[in-house]
Amino acid sequence: MGLYLVTGGAGFIGSHIVEELVQRGESVRVLDNLSSGRRENLASVQDKVDLRECDIRDLEAIRPVLEGVDYVIHLAALSSVARSIEDPVSTTLVNLNGTLHVLLAARDVQAKRVVMAATAAAYGDNPSLPRVETQMPQPLSPYALTKLAGEYYGQIFHRIFGLEVVALRYFNIFGPRQNPQSPYTGVLSKFIVAYLRGQTPTIFGDGEQSRDFTFVTNVVDATLRACLAPAAPGKVINVGTGRGSTLNQTIAFLNQILGVQVTPQYAPPRVGDVRHSTADISLARTTLSYEPRVSLEDGLRRTVAWLRTALS
Ligand code: UD1
Numbered sequence: 001m002g003l004y005l006v007t008g009g010a011g012f013i014g015s016h017i018v019e020e021l022v023q024r025g026e027s028v029r030v031l032d033n034l035s036s037g038r039r040e041n042l043a044s045v046q047d048k049v050d051l052r053e054c055d056i057r058d059l060e061a062i063r064p065v066l067e068g069v070d071y072v073i074h075l076a077a078l079s080s081v082a083r084s085i086e087d088p089v090s091t092t093l094v095n096l097n098g099t100l101h102v103l104l105a106a107r108d109v110q111a112k113r114v115v116m117a118a119t120a121a122a123y124g125d126n127p128s129l130p131r132v133e134t135q136m137p138q139p140l141s142p143y144a145l146t147k148l149a150g151e152y153y154g155q156i157f158h159r160i161f162g163l164e165v166v167a168l169r170y171f172n173i174f175g176p177r178q179n180p181q182s183p184y185t186g187v188l189s190k191f192i193v194a195y196l197r198g199q200t201p202t203i204f205g206d207g208e209q210s211r212d213f214t215f216v217t218n219v220v221d222a223t224l225r226a227c228l229a230p231a232a233p234g235k236v237i238n239v240g241t242g243r244g245s246t247l248n249q250t251i252a253f254l255n256q257i258l259g260v261q262v263t264p265q266y267a268p269p270r271v272g273d274v275r276h277s278t279a280d281i282s283l284a285r286t287t288l289s290y291e292p293r294v295s296l297e298d299g300l301r302r303t304v305a306w307l308r309t310a311l312s
Helices: 012-023 039-045 059-066 081-086 088-108 142-161 187-196 216-228 247-258 282-288 296-311
Strands: 003-007 027-032 049-053 071-074 113-119 165-170 202-204 236-239 265-267
Touching: 003 012, 012 027, 012 039, 012 216, 027 059, 039 049, 059 088, 071 088, 071 216, 081 088, 081 142, 088 113, 088 142, 113 142, 113 216, 142 165, 165 216, 187 247, 187 296, 202 247, 216 236, 216 282, 236 282, 247 296
Parallel strands: 003 027, 003 071, 027 049, 071 113, 113 165, 165 236, 202 265
Antiparallel strands: none
């Protein structure tokens, strides 16, 4: 028990975490500037959540929001690789400066723990697969760099100030509420929207790049475990499923699920992209007792069902 603060709590992943915390009877505060987050994402829990519209780029503005908080789940970020290439300054101000502000404010209110969203993108094109946390990072985009630097800041706060910080390297997360309208949204959301609108999905490159597509409820589970697991502080931990799929395979799954035979169109590869990404989740298993429960196929079915309603 305690007071949880979820930064980015009105966003895709954040709103699922907030719902689960409310379900468990926890007290929850949300810090969100509603740039990509939306009030509607919290509709099911709106009376039970204290939503503070606030921006992590402003340290003095966020200090009062952290008053009395025990656990900070820090998700607020600009989360797109492509966007970070177009506008590295905004990505840096939000992801790096913003993370530093959250850490400073958490330290000053003596929060019990900060669990922060880091990224699989930190591994870049390191040739060894699956990704193990001990591998040398190799950020290939401003996005990956800002997230990796945020991780390092977390570890420094842990060492110097004794703040309990856990960084979770999320792999490609998908599911309901991943914004179907945004050009920067995840690839599976884009694919499904194209299917449902009768458009042709576009693959950047040959479609043989792989990702460890992770359904959002798996990530909620890992994140909440990281708030309490005794051995987690100071660690960087992968959160994925341990299984990689190529984009061509995801198209085949969607054809099956939707009972159609769509052939994607292929476009030139996206700059700054990683080729392959699959998580080794041994550390999450041992440290967090985490086990992914929803498979890619089930997750795709649930996402299709949600998008059908959301787009109608
Ligand atoms: C994603 C996340 C990022 C996270 C990282 C962790 C999103 C938007 N980004 O980055 O926050 O930290 O995983 O692994 O969820 N693609 C297409 N067609 C499209 C869109 C994308 O072929 O219409 C391709 C991309 O070129 C890329 C792959 O799909 O090869 C995945 O792209 P994307 O969903 O944007 O995610 P990542 O860049 O892997």
